[in-house]
Amino acid sequence: MKRQSIFYALSLLISTLFISCNLLRKPTATAIIKQPFDVTIAKKQIEDINRNYMELVAKSDSIGVANLYAKDARLLFAGIPVVVGRNNIQKVFARLINSGVTKLDLETIKRG
Secondary structure, X not given: OHHHHHXXXXXXXXXXXXXXXHHHOOOOHHHOOOOOOOHHHHHHHHHHHHXXXXXXXXXXXXXXXXXXXXXXXXXXXXXXXXXXOHHHHHHHHHHHHHOOOOOOOOOOXXXX
């Protein structure tokens, strides 16, 4: 009888822990309906963003360029330290534009 009580108590404890852990678990990516990746659509989206980026530089709009980045983005340019955050990225582009940069050419290329 004592073994049976211990067995039931342990079963109840394990069940409770299992259910509690599952309730605390965040939804996973599998819960999101995923569309199949389409390289043609991806390329078009990248080209649209690049076109917008180039237009904003041509308009001397450093704020618009910075708004293309996430708030916590990191900008990696050769020759300067990593720039962290949208506000700092805006300052970098303001300096570039103020130094006379009026045109930026971005080209999407296929690798592999």
